[in-house]
Amino acid sequence: MEIDIPHGLGRDEAKRRIEVGLPKLAAHIPGGGALKVEWTGDYALALSISAMGQTIPVTLEIGDTRLSGTVGIPVFLRMMAGQVGEFVKNSAAKMLDKP
Amino acid sequence: MQIYNAPLRDMRFALNELHQDDGFGDLPGHEEFTPDLVDAVLEEAARLCQDVLLPINRSGDEEGCHWAKNPDGTTAVRTPQGFKEAYDQFVGNGWNALVLPPEWGGQGMPEAVGKLVEEMICATNVSFSLYPGLTNGAIYALNSYASDALKAAYLPKMASGEWSGSMCLTEAHCGTDLGLLRTKADPVGDGSFKVNGAKIFISAGEHDLTSNIIHLVLARLPDAPAGVKGISLFLVPKFLPDSADNPGARNGVSCTAIEHKMGIKASATCQMLFEDSVGWLVGEPHRGLEAMFTMMNAERVGVGIQGLGIGEAAYQSAVWYAKDRLQSRSLSGAKFPDKAADPIIVHPDVRRMLMTMRAYNEGCRGLAVWVARALDAEKHGGDEETRAKAKDFVALMTPVVKALFTDLGLESASLAVQTYGGHGFIRESGVEQYMRDARIAMIYEGTNGIQALDLVGRKLGANMGRLLRTFFHPVSAFIEENKGDGPMKPMIDALEKAFGALQLSTATIAQRGLKDPEEAGAAASDYLRLMGLVGMGYCFAKATKIAGFRLFFGTEDKAFYEAKIKTATFFFERILPQAGGHFLAIKAGKGSMMALDAEAF
Numbered sequence: 021m022e023i024d025i026p027h028g029l030g031r032d033e034a035k036r037r038i039e040v041g042l043p044k045l046a047a048h049i050p051g052g053g054a055l056k057v058e059w060t061g062d063y064a065l066a067l068s069i070s071a072m073g074q075t076i077p078v079t080l081e082i083g084d085t086r087l088s089g090t091v092g093i094p095v096f097l098r099m100m101a102g103q104v105g106e107f108v109k110n111s112a113a114k115m116l117d118k119p
Numbered sequence: 120m121q122i123y124n125a126p127l128r129d130m131r132f133a134l135n136e137l138h139q140d141d142g143f144g145d146l147p148g149h150e151e152f153t154p155d156l157v158d159a160v161l162e163e164a165a166r167l168c169q170d171v172l173l174p175i176n177r178s179g180d181e182e183g184c185h186w187a188k189n190p191d192g193t194t195a196v197r198t199p200q201g202f203k204e205a206y207d208q209f210v211g212n213g214w215n216a217l218v219l220p221p222e223w224g225g226q227g228m229p230e231a232v233g234k235l236v237e238e239m240i241c242a243t244n245v246s247f248s249l250y251p252g253l254t255n256g257a258i259y260a261l262n263s264y265a266s267d268a269l270k271a272a273y274l275p276k277m278a279s280g281e282w283s284g285s286m287c288l289t290e291a292h293c294g295t296d297l298g299l300l301r302t303k304a305d306p307v308g309d310g311s312f313k314v315n316g317a318k319i320f321i322s323a324g325e326h327d328l329t330s331n332i333i334h335l336v337l338a339r340l341p342d343a344p345a346g347v348k349g350i351s352l353f354l355v356p357k358f359l360p361d362s363a364d365n366p367g368a369r370n371g372v373s374c375t376a377i378e379h380k381m382g383i384k385a386s387a388t389c390q391m392l393f394e395d396s397v398g399w400l401v402g403e404p405h406r407g408l409e410a411m412f413t414m415m416n417a418e419r420v421g422v423g424i425q426g427l428g429i430g431e432a433a434y435q436s437a438v439w440y441a442k443d444r445l446q447s448r449s450l451s452g453a454k455f456p457d458k459a460a461d462p463i464i465v466h467p468d469v470r471r472m473l474m475t476m477r478a479y480n481e482g483c484r485g486l487a488v489w490v491a492r493a494l495d496a497e498k499h500g501g502d503e504e505t506r507a508k509a510k511d512f513v514a515l516m517t518p519v520v521k522a523l524f525t526d527l528g529l530e531s532a533s534l535a536v537q538t539y540g541g542h543g544f545i546r547e548s549g550v551e552q553y554m555r556d557a558r559i560a561m562i563y564e565g566t567n568g569i570q571a572l573d574l575v576g577r578k579l580g581a582n583m584g585r586l587l588r589t590f591f592h593p594v595s596a597f598i599e600e601n602k603g604d605g606p607m608k609p610m611i612d613a614l615e616k617a618f619g620a621l622q623l624s625t626a627t628i629a630q631r632g633l634k635d636p637e638e639a640g641a642a643a644s645d646y647l648r649l650m651g652l653v654g655m656g657y658c659f660a661k662a663t664k665i666a667g668f669r670l671f672f673g674t675e676d677k678a679f680y681e682a683k684i685k686t687a688t689f690f691f692e693r694i695l696p697q698a699g700g701h702f703l704a705i706k707a708g709k710g711s712m713m714a715l716d717a718e719a720f
Contacts (some may be wrong), residue, residue, distance in 0.1 A: 072607060072664050073600035095140045103672035
């Protein structure tokens, strides 16, 4: 599943806000889950959201005007793929919104 | 009062959410059965069951099947009023052929959908369910073993519902031990046989719903060896088809009596006499039991579904009464002070009964769909490995589904009667019928004791435990995957403990059973229940996990998922602990069970 969020922050500010927001996202993962973050480039990162035995891999690419990426949906969560995608998208949008 | 609204929401959950990761989905050829299409089928089935089959359930029980005079003075078996019309509507709309292969006129729907429709049919009228149920079992056996000529002559009309089927096994002196049967079949020389003998307890043996009845009869050939290895299967029609394949001359088959039964009174259970009746061999000589077991195994899962259906109907009828009946005040203070008393649903012991029934039904439904998905994967899996795994899983779980569901169905029916109190014991309440109707399901198609022996004696050790691994692996993987300190910890801990008891019991039975088969026999029923409890626990734990994710990610159906977690919690706290008791019973061995001399009884 692909996500694409437009923004007007510029690359560096968007990156800063995501760095600040990621620990807050970790606190909101259900069931005492965990968030692993790996920066795969200056403006690219791979997230691994784990909760209740499921792992959702997310890749994000920070651009000047857009944040784009992919969300992998595990088989167990396939029936709620839309909601999982929305969760990731909303979480990312919230991080970008907060100065 | 008999109340039933098909639990479509829970059915959709079991079908579309619970088992997505079981490896039995995404089957080639099933792409057209989208969730929307399946929804429409389930909704239409619910309408038919609620509007057509439920209204004739009690009246059918009161009237029962009986003898009636034909215009020509002869007598015939009549089904109760409304059954013929309901049957015509049922087959007219193709419900009998929902899962049958398209080449015989069926719709080829997945078994997973078919089993949910069966649950609705059994919930609303289990007597009625037997007529199409027996026919479908006969179709499976013929499709697998009959010659092309027999298939062509009989299957299209059986699949259309124009003709029905029966399975004729039991004789007065032999039921479980079919090796003793005496019915004979002598070759005539033209490819046909003359069948002679008497059978009892034949469901749908004679009735007025169809223009012909196709009996599958177990009999012995003249050169047959003694025992089960000398039994052959024969197709014996009530009317011999004429040159245009329509019912022609009457065959030498007759119903000599309608059995007087405790329940399922609208199902015509007959004593049948075969006198020089013309029949044809189905499959190989002396290998009739194998062919009959094809039919029987399909029927056993279906019988389990009968238990689930009745359990659901009993639950709903009890819930209605518990909300309606005013008796005493809530222990925590009046909940309806303006009324003379509170509805009995406020009382903890009534809640105990309702929650127990609810948990049984939801747990069994979860298991039923898992097994039904495997039935589909066994036939349509995309690769040999998937098909083989599904086949193993179905073989392992068939006795569990049959015995567990029917035991729990009766228990639910009994709890419904208890919820009604004295009124439950009165026929007009309608719930005592559920108890009487549910009782037979624990007996026919192999008693539940036989199911337990099948599980322990044949399935556990088969192929060095290969069948067992199809159940153990997903359960142990789920436990490993979800261990930790999350919100599911209490459930996972309880499941792990029960699963541990099952593993230890398996090892105990394997070790003792090798030295002394009576030890395996003594452990069998407890072992089957233990496996059923673990299976339901696995389904409830998965359901809780899905519900947790749904609630977190956002859902419009919050109430359903919250209720699912609450029911699961009840199961883990109040029902799954029984696993420990079954383990202790198994561990104790056969000693006290076999200690008394037969003379002391």
